Amino acid sequence: MxxxxxxxxxxxxxDLPPTPDDLPMAERRAGYDAFMARTxxxxxxxxxxxxxxRPALSIVPDDVPAGPAVILYLHGxxxxxxxxxxxxxxTAQLARRAGARTVSxxxxxxxxxxxxxxVDDCLAAYRELLDRRVPAERIxxxxxxxxGNLALVTLLGAREAGLPxxxxxxxxxxxxxxxxxxASVRTKADADPVFDADFLVPVRAAYLGxxxxxxxxxxxYFARLDGLPPLLIQVGSNEVMLDDAVRFxxxxxxxxxxxxxxxxxxxxxxxxxxxxxxxxxxxxxTRAARFLSRHLGR
Numbered sequence: 001m002x003x004x005x006x007x008x009x010x011x012x013x014x015d016l017p018p019t020p021d022d023l024p025m026a027e028r029r030a031g032y033d034a035f036m037a038r039t040x041x042x043x044x045x046x047x048x049x050x051x052x053x054r055p056a057l058s059i060v061p062d063d064v065p066a067g068p069a070v071i072l073y074l075h076g077x078x079x080x081x082x083x084x085x086x087x088x089x090x091t092a093q094l095a096r097r098a099g100a101r102t103v104s105x106x107x108x109x110x111x112x113x114x115x116x117x118x119v120d121d122c123l124a125a126y127r128e129l130l131d132r133r134v135p136a137e138r139i140x141x142x143x144x145x146x147x148g149n150l151a152l153v154t155l156l157g158a159r160e161a162g163l164p165x166x167x168x169x170x171x172x173x174x175x176x177x178x179x180x181x182x183a184s185v186r187t188k189a190d191a192d193p194v195f196d197a198d199f200l201v202p203v204r205a206a207y208l209g210x211x212x213x214x215x216x217x218x219x220x221y222f223a224r225l226d227g228l229p230p231l232l233i234q235v236g237s238n239e240v241m242l243d244d245a246v247r248f249x250x251x252x253x254x255x256x257x258x259x260x261x262x263x264x265x266x267x268x269x270x271x272x273x274x275x276x277x278x279x280x281x282x283x284x285x286t287r288a289a290r291f292l293s294r295h296l297g298r
Contacts, residue, residue: 005278006266010238013193013268025080025111032081038089038276044096046088051103052124057084059095059102069138069296070129071095071102072166074122074154076145076173076270079110079207090273094142097289099298103129107150110207118207119217122150123157126166136164140292144270145241146203148174152220152248155228168295170232170288173270175244176221178204178213182243191238194269199240221248225255232260232291234284236267262287 016035019028040046049058059073073091075082084091084104095102107121129139143151148171158165180200189197208218216223221244231252235245242263249261264271264280271278272285 002279003266006280009268009274009278010193029077029081029083029109032077033083033086036082036086036090036273038093038273040089040092041096044092046092049103051105052121052126052128054108054121054125055084055106056125057088057091057104057106059088059092059104061096061099061101064095064099064101065298067138068132068134069100069298070134070140071098071100071292071296072122072125072129072139072141072151072154073102073104074107074141074143074147074150075104076143076147077109078203079115079118079146080203081109082146090275093275093285094289094292097286098293098296100140100293100296114206115208115211115218118150119153119157122154123161126154126158127161127163130163137167138296139166140295141166141169142171142288142292143174144172144273146175146207148172149176149220152176152231153217156216156220156223159227165227165229168230168232168292169228170234170291172234172272172288173236173239173241173245174220174233174248175203175241176219176248177244178208178219181221182241182247184242184244184246185240188238188240188242192240192269193238195240197240221251225252225257228252228255228257230258230260230295232262232288234262234264234272234288236269236271237263237265238267239269241269260291 108117274281
């Protein structure tokens with residue numbers, strides 16, 4: 001059944017109609033949110049809030065233990081799409097499985113707000129959690145794809161600002177190298193049902209513009225990584241961004257970071273998102289939730 005599930009998800013992703021080049025950004029974003037939408041599970045309360053001066057969603061399991069522990073979640077969407085509302089079902093699943101209150105941040109999107117606007121928003125959100133007297137050791141950060149990039153950069157920004165670092169971070173299929181330096185950008189192009197070998201070109205243009213793609217807060221692969229908290233990195237073997245995860249994990253490990261790299265065979269980009277229809281995805285999401293829960297002291 002598992003192989004059949006993987007093949008069905010692969011076909012579904014390959015059969016998605018291409019987005020017209022002239023489609024307005026508002027319609028692109030609405031379509032992406034509709035595609036990412038999952039059912040919010042029972043026993044989870046979702047509502048609007050504000051964090052770091054930005055809108056956000058508060059996601060609280062009904063049976064969450066007392067205390068200030070929180071997951072700061074940063075959604076994906078190639079830095080130009082995605083929203084806490086579109087991700088509400090997924091983040092509610094993560095929150096319920098982790099047994100922790102979660103805040104999903106509506107950071108500013110490119111091209112209207114290019115780099116480093118999203119970086120600034122994420123770091124401001126983390127600062128506010130600290131200002132609210134949430135201990136750093138009771139905060140974990142998580143994100144997928146572009147949000148995985150921002151989660152890692154939030155750790156770097158907190159370290160550079162002299163702030164206490166979160167207890168841990170879990171990142172799913174993170175983009176870590178805007179130069180496309182990993183071989184998988186080319187070798188996995190046929191296997192990847194989501195992205196081709198040139199996927200970075202429009203993303204880099206919209207988000208970075210003229211900024212150096214090797215800048216550490218753009219491409220955390222090139223950053224100094226010592227002193228970061230424990231990391232969980234999940235990635236699928238069929239991704240063009242496979243090496244973004246593998247190479248970053250290698251550099252983090254060389255810098256004495258406690259890093260766990262999970263490469264799951266024959267699954268697509270951000271595979272835990274398919275937890276409703278794929279066993280590996282469901283198990284991967286549970287592992288990520290347990291990792292975060294463990295580092296929150298749950």
